[in-house]
Amino acid sequence: MVDEPILSVRGLTKIWGRGCDACLDQTGPAHNRNTCPACGAIVACADVALDLYPGEVLGIVGESGSGKSSVLQCLYMDLAPNSGEAFLSTFHSGRKSIWEATMRERRELRAILMGMVYQNPRDGLNLMVTAGGNIGERLLAADWRHVGQIRARAADYLHRTEVPIERMDHLPAYFSGGMQQRVQIAKALANSPSLVLLDELTTGLDISVQAGVLDLVRDIQHREGLSVIVVSHDLSVIRLLADRTMVMKMGRVVESGLTDQVLEDPQHAYTQLLVSSAA
Amino acid sequence: MVSVATLSATHGEAISGYSYGFLDAISRREIRRALLKAVAIPGYQVPFGSRELPIARGWGTGGLQITLSLIGPGDILKVIDQGDDASVNAQNLRRLAEKTSGIETTTETARATIIQTRHRVPEERLRSDQVLVLQCPIPEPLRRVEPSTSVARRMHAEGDYSRMWLAIYEDIVRRGELGGAAGYPVLVNGRYIMAPTPIPRWDIPRLDMAECLFLIGAGREKRVYAVPPYTSVVPLEFEDYRFEVESFPGQRCARCGSGDSFLDEVNLADGSRLFTCSDTAFCDAMQQNEEVVRW
Numbered sequence: 001m002v003d004e005p006i007l008s009v010r011g012l013t014k015i016w017g018r019g020c021d022a023c024l025d026q027t028g029p030a031h032n033r034n035t036c037p038a039c040g041a042i043v044a045c046a047d048v049a050l051d052l053y054p055g056e057v058l059g060i061v062g063e064s065g066s067g068k069s070s071v072l073q074c075l076y077m078d079l080a081p082n083s084g085e086a087f088l089s090t091f092h093s094g095r096k097s098i099w100e101a102t103m104r105e106r107r108e109l110r111a112i113l114m115g116m117v118y119q120n121p122r123d124g125l126n127l128m129v130t131a132g133g134n135i136g137e138r139l140l141a142a143d144w145r146h147v148g149q150i151r152a153r154a155a156d157y158l159h160r161t162e163v164p165i166e167r168m169d170h171l172p173a174y175f176s177g178g179m180q181q182r183v184q185i186a187k188a189l190a191n192s193p194s195l196v197l198l199d200e201l202t203t204g205l206d207i208s209v210q211a212g213v214l215d216l217v218r219d220i221q222h223r224e225g226l227s228v229i230v231v232s233h234d235l236s237v238i239r240l241l242a243d244r245t246m247v248m249k250m251g252r253v254v255e256s257g258l259t260d261q262v263l264e265d266p267q268h269a270y271t272q273l274l275v276s277s278a279a
Numbered sequence: 280m281v282s283v284a285t286l287s288a289t290h291g292e293a294i295s296g297y298s299y300g301f302l303d304a305i306s307r308r309e310i311r312r313a314l315l316k317a318v319a320i321p322g323y324q325v326p327f328g329s330r331e332l333p334i335a336r337g338w339g340t341g342g343l344q345i346t347l348s349l350i351g352p353g354d355i356l357k358v359i360d361q362g363d364d365a366s367v368n369a370q371n372l373r374r375l376a377e378k379t380s381g382i383e384t385t386t387e388t389a390r391a392t393i394i395q396t397r398h399r400v401p402e403e404r405l406r407s408d409q410v411l412v413l414q415c416p417i418p419e420p421l422r423r424v425e426p427s428t429s430v431a432r433r434m435h436a437e438g439d440y441s442r443m444w445l446a447i448y449e450d451i452v453r454r455g456e457l458g459g460a461a462g463y464p465v466l467v468n469g470r471y472i473m474a475p476t477p478i479p480r481w482d483i484p485r486l487d488m489a490e491c492l493f494l495i496g497a498g499r500e501k502r503v504y505a506v507p508p509y510t511s512v513v514p515l516e517f518e519d520y521r522f523e524v525e526s527f528p529g530q531r532c533a534r535c536g537s538g539d540s541f542l543d544e545v546n547l548a549d550g551s552r553l554f555t556c557s558d559t560a561f562c563d564a565m566q567q568n569e570e571v572v573r574w
Contacts, residue, residue: 103437107437107439136445146517146519169452
């Protein structure tokens with residue numbers, strides 16, 4: 001691809017605890033631990049670098065505790081990283097790291113420039129606000145001040161995510177899990193964010209609903225050319241959605257490349273294990 | 280405005296045992312300082328140390344502390360309660376100010392230099408030499424969307440108002456129109472969302488680009504805020520759902536016959552109802568055929 005990356009991350013490190021000089025040397029896949037033996041701090045992720053190009057889907061795969069969700073939570077600023085820089089091309093033309101954003105800029109980043117779909121719809125939705133209102137919240141944050149237009153956009157995205165339009169003015173608290181997840185997807189995508197983050201979006205849904213949600217995300221992504229980072233421990237999700245894939249273990253990136261390449265011809269021992277256990 | 284030091288020197292104690300205007304000099308000074316800050320940052324809620332007064336909190340102590348900290352020789356005070364000069368509460372507040380400072384009081388809007396009011400803006404247009412002091416029960420307009428005061432203050436600081444807009448959107452979805460009768464939220468000077476106190480919608484347009492100074496006091500909640508003269512005050516509205524003031528189609532005041540003032544509905548013993556002006560001073564003036572400058 002000849003384009004400039006839409007997102008460029010360098011040196012992302014998140015450590016829980018005070019940390020010491022030995023933390024980074026004494027943890028990682030080589031030591032098979034992410035707890036620093038010297039100080040007891042937990043290295044959630046260390047020195048993660050990635051580039052995401054416009055219209056591309058990047059998968060991050062790994063087992064629980066591999067640090068993949070920490071990467072995503074840092075990007076969406078739910079967590080503050082200890083060090084690192086992340087440049088989003090639509091934020092200050094990619095010249096200011098999103099982790100140096102002011103509180104006001106952070107809100108703009110979260111509400112307008114990025115869209116996040118959490119594993120649990122409760123984290124991404126206000127269940128006591130109507131489905132249309134949930135979608136409208138992001139549009140209102142982007143200074144939409146026309147109820148008719150807000151409702152038209154909400155209806156459009158609820159339609160695309162296959163939520164019946166007549167449920168638009170109902171509270172998601174009374175929706176099924178799968179439908180809540182579809183509303184959350186509609187909410188994250190409705191204002192066409194520059195970067196979409198999907199965190200284990202099908203975990204917790206039953207198999208038939210999972211397939212529907214994945215089809216839906218793939219369809220919208222293709223049609224709108226969204227730039228997406230999808231985190232999952234489920235290789236089939238990654239295989240279906242991701243153009244490129246990063247494999248993480250103990251807070252480090254151990255392998256990355258085209259998804260087919262990584263999954264068909266894994267080089268790192270851990271990836272081989274992951275692929276063979278999934279088969 | 281006369282300084283506190285001059286007041287104490289020239290007037291001493293109006294009645295034995297009490298400071299001029301009931302509040303002690305240091306309290307007056309602190310409240311005035313808070314008011315200066317409030318005027319400097321239109322719509323911003325300034326915390327202040329609300330004093331104990333001989334009336335209960337929730338009965339106008341915020342407005343009363345502003346009034347008592349402002350009054351000085353030469354001021355003429357008017358106090359109204361829902362537009363009415365004669366209500367028990369208005370009378371009590373007026374008498375307290377009168378007794379402890381000896382200043383003149385009036386019911387005529389045009390004569391007053393300071394008007395303390397509960398939930399109304401007078402029908403007569405206020406001038407640049409007049410101050411309207413509004414009593415306020417809940418100064419925080421974000422309370423309905425955010426119960427925590429500290430979070431609400433951070434939302435104000437960052438101009439984070441999307442949840443407030445969301446609440447208005449949800450009202451429209453539920454009711455088909457903008458919600459809220461009294462105290463409709465407004466954006467002041469393009470910056471802070473402000474609770475205009477429970478004045479009817481009728482009075483909201485009067486806050487915008489007015490010649491007079493509006494000072495708002497919440498004694499129980501320990502906040503003062505202000506709308507300085509010539510400041511924009513815009514009700515929160517959508518492009519396709521506009522803010523509208525109350526209307527009284529076909530109704531006129533039963534006393535003065537006015538058809539363009541805010542009317543109170545009165546239910547009579549025989550089950551019928553009639554309407555009268557909520558602003559009694561305006562109603563009196565209309566009955567006397569006096570000239571009244573309108574907003």
